[in-house]
Amino acid sequence: MADKRNVPMDKIKRVAFDRSINDWLWEIGENGTFTYSSPQCESLLGYTPEEIAGKAPWVFMNPAEANRLEKLFSEINHNEGFHFLQDTCIAKNGNEVFLESVGSPFFNSNNQFMDYKGVSGYTRVGNHKTRKDGIPTTNLLWGNIPGVIFRYTQMPDGSDSIENISPGSKLIWELSADEIKSDPTILWQQIHPEDLDEFKNSVGISKQLLKKWDHVYRIITPSSGVKWLHGIGSPVKQTNGAVFWDVFVSDITETFTLREEKTNALVSILSVLAKTMASRDPYTGKHEERVTKIAVQIAIKMGLDENRIMGLELASSIHDMGKIQIPAEILSKPAKLSDIEYELIKCHSFIGASFLTNINFKWPISDIILQHHERIDGSGYPMGLVGDEILLEARILGVADTIEAMASHRPYRSALGIDKAAAEIKRGSGTIYDSNVAAAALLLIKEGKLQPYIDG
Ligand SMILES: [Fe+2]
């Protein structure tokens, strides 16, 4: 999920938007208290946004209702939104106010829950709650949802239907509820061809395992082109075998694009950094280049997904950057290092990681670099981590690093060759090197696939 807090919002536009609608927009932080309230809370409850800030929603309820809602809120899975949560609040003047709310969870770039953003209005209970202007309030709430809500049903014979579609369908798909109801396949046709298989797969898994559907995908709309959407919904199986999902779909194009742009910028900066370092220290630069290729081959062999391999590739390309702070005469010493010199060199993984600690990558680049000399029996450095405490990417990088270092020339000795490197990996498999990583590396060596990356 994208980090909404990072999206700069024009304050004036926000105020104008908040005032242009009739329902109350709010944000509830991870500790369950309001972190934002639009001014409409005053017309609904009589409290100003300042009076609401920092308080939990149940503070404005009678004890029984407060208990019920607090319990309900604690039971809500923070990965899901909620639709039409109804509750009774006590307004400042002591009157009971019936509210209906919809909310959606938001996550930061590390996928950690940040807050709920939602909207509340008078409920349709009894169908006779109307505003002063006589408009049924439920229509206002229904129309102001920041996305679209609908019920999607799949019958046992494979046919499907969509109903209860909120007016947000116009905003998201540029289609009216009637158009969608008369031909639900129209929505499938909008899904980006590259995302269609994965989309179908995600719905199939959700239906089969009755597991929450939570999916990010692209659509192509008639006039706005490609949009990124985020859909969530929990499947419910009925006695006739049909399965339905009450789905909430929101448009995340803006935040998704921003995140991708930020990632691309960071990746470009890293490759410039790698090139700069390589021109200052060509020996380390060449080593990092070859280690990167070996690490990527191992990761592919192990079946890591593309995104994870990209993180490994980036970390590998600068894994020894901390050596920039080690005196050149030690790095290129054509003889065995003294204990003190070796201890100094050992600082490079920590130094390299510290350069990147405060940069928020979507991959654990800094930790991969920090851990690339850790060994699974705890004999590595700098922390002596064991087994799974070491990131898989760091375990792969560690093996690739060893193969390259042994098989290629070093300042103090000539190349030992790929066979010696293979023997070392075999010897340490399961003790100092991860056995799965070692097995993949040995297979690649056997197949001759690492030879092109060895400076023999
Ligand atoms: Fe290193």
Ligand SMILES: [Fe+2]
């Ligand atoms: Fe290295």
